[in-house]
Amino acid sequence: MIEIERLTKRYGDTTVVDDVSFGVEEGTITVVVGTSGAGKSTLLRMINRLVEPTSGRVLIDGQDTRSIPEDDLRHRIGYVIQGYGLFPHRTVAQNIATVPRLLGWDRKRIADRIEELLDLYQLDPAEFATKFPHELSGGQQQRVGVARALAARPELLLMDEPFGALDPVIRAKAQDDLLAIQRRLRATIVLVTHDMEEAFHLGDRIAVMDQARLIQYGPPAELLTRPAEAFVERLVGTADRPFRLLSLAKVEDALEPGLAEGEPVAASGTLYEALSRLMWCGRQDLPVADGTGSVIGRVSITGILAYGRSA
Structure with a gap:
């Protein structure tokens, strides 16, 4: 269980995240949506303390993340950004092995995990383990990026616009791949997107942000049938609601x-x-x-x- 309690971030006189609270159940996908500048990415980065909150706290299974050393915390939380952030000079296998090596896993355990994840993503280890990122398609890079984030079996996976750089066909396949793997691994995911179709497709719950505030948080059907504000109604659309x-x-x-x-x-x-x-x-x-x-x-x-x- 991830509990976000009254998270606020200010830069001088500007509030970019304003008193946001919600909970994320284990084994579910929460999607954070909103217009550009709503505070979505800052909220995500406060969860793993890439950005320190001005006030509020994040609890993972009841433990305040401020009590966890930063390196330990980030080893427990996978993080995927748009563009995937793969190390260009490292092979696919070396990219996936990044965090397990930092954690001191032995070679066999690392090799077994690499093979398991490549098989999971239908990337033949014999073909792909030794490839470099520039030799992969956009969809393949995206899969390797998620595999790397999952390598050390994190308690939580954060994803910031992970499919934004993909063309529509590959993007749809990447979304379906994520759903299939999330259901298989029962991973807990918080994902940021500006795309409502993506949010409805992926989210067990959707958090709608506007002007730094959390406007509504609930299952997709609730946003469609009981939008909390006119902004939510405009965001989800009305013409194709049925x-x-x-x-x-x-x-x-x-x-x-x-x-x-x-x-x-x-x-x-x-x-x-x-x-x-x-x-x-x-x-x-x-x-x-x-x-x-x-x-x-x-x-x-x-x-x-x-x-x-x-x-």
């Missing part, structure tokens, strides 16, 4: 009893995906299968639209 709600809800949320013909849709899929399938197939309903492949009911266009109206 479709965003459907992209957040699962098929099981609109499950109906009975049978239907056709190829089943997954209960864990989104209602937006199910609606797209129904319209593509020209059907009014389709069967729904659970994780074992067993049919547990059906989903219909009528049921999905009713769910959207009631949300």
Whole structure:
């Protein structure tokens, strides 16, 4: 559990983060969004004390980060920035090994961890371990940057606009890769972005900042259905709100009893995906299968639209 309590940062008469408080549950992704200059990146850097707060504190599992030596703290917190910050003169393996070496891991443990992370990111160790950053694509550099941040199994991963330099296709793949690995490792992540689509795709909870203040903090659906201020409403948009709600809800949320013909849709899929399938197939309903492949009911266009109206 990460607890951010009344964090404030002032530079002279200018307040860049103003009395911000929220908690991050273990194994979840919190996304911090807001306009340029809202204080997002400064907030992130105060968590690992790259920027010292003027007041307030950060607790990791109840321990005040001010009581942890700075080097120890940063070994416990992974940090990924836009551009990935890879050392250009070091190979992929040497980049990933940076923090484990500082922590005194033995060679075999380091080698095993490098191989594990490259396999996890579907980068063949035999091919990629000896490559240098300039020999990698943007997407590959991004994966190596995250692998390096995860190498010492940190308690928390901070990510500051990690996908900003990627083109849209690679960016979408990088986001999906992050979600898959986060679910597998149960990593706790705080990620900064200016992109609301990215925030809705990745975040279990979203923190909205404006003019140094925290305006709203909650699950994506809450921001869509109960925006705290007009600023939040403008940020999340109104025209496509029903479709965003459907992209957040699962098929099981609109499950109906009975049978239907056709190829089943997954209960864990989104209602937006199910609606797209129904319209593509020209059907009014389709069967729904659970994780074992067993049919547990059906989903219909009528049921999905009713769910959207009631949300």
